[in-house]
Amino acid sequence: MSRRPAAGHSGQGIPEATIARLPVYLRVLYACAEQGIATVSSEELAAAAGVNSAKLRKDLSHLGSYGTRGVGYDVDYLVYQVSRELGLTQDWPVVIVGAGNLGRALANYGGFASRGFRIAAVLDADPAVVGSEIAGHVVEGADQIEPVVTRHRVSIGVIATPAGAAQGVCDRLVAAGVTSILNFAPVVLSVPVGVDVRKVDLSIELQILAFHAQRRSVVRVAQDGKRHHQGRVMPADAQSAAAGDVVGQSAVAAP
DSSP states (O other): OOOOOOTTOOOTTOOHHHHHHHHHHHHHHHHHHHTTOOEEOHHHHHHHHTSOHHHHHHHHHTTTOOOBTTTBEEHHHHHHHHHHHHTTTSOEEEEEEOOSHHHHHHHHOTHHHHTTEEEEEEEESOTTTTTOEETTEEOEEGGGHHHHHHHHTOOEEEEOSOHHHHHHHHHHHHHHTOOEEEEOSSSOOOOOTTOEEEEOOHHHHHHHHHHHHHHHHHHHHHHHHHHHHHTTOOOHHHHHHHHHHHHHHHHHHOO
């Protein structure tokens, strides 16, 4: 996402890690506002966001927000502060290139509009898809990238194409003036200095989850084995070996 600070409020000096956590805080704050919660303590906000309260207070101090001792943070004002820092107090036209299953799902997602992102157009290279309607948008041809970006003053482009087409689409978006790109294609994009790219690879996320699931299963098996040993419940092969020893001893002791 392009982080363009609002006039009179510089975003310089804010750590990237803090910027990455701000959307999480904002999501929690929106949930608080929807529940009618007027103030929230740093401990409550931190717990809901999955961070410790000291880190949260330090993050928010970069925004000039320190809360009120014994009271906490004003939810509505903190929503404004975080939104301002993220550039969400203005409208951001977004173009989606790629109208397959993923592109369709993104276009139909209602959460973008409430966060300041307006889907301006949906494009695709497939003649069979061009002209169809998705979420109220008539799909335009991918050859219309440049005029669409100019007409809607698009600053953010979403790439939901196959890997082989992603770099070409990216080059055209950048050449047309797009400075921020959200890439769902399973490929690393090459962009010039001054262009921000955020990559979302669902298969990588699933692989990471698989790694952690595997580790938990190994630990669980090890713990189960330890409990069985403590309970004197031997595995079948150990029982067989023990039985063989008993038979051997009996044979030696037999007259």
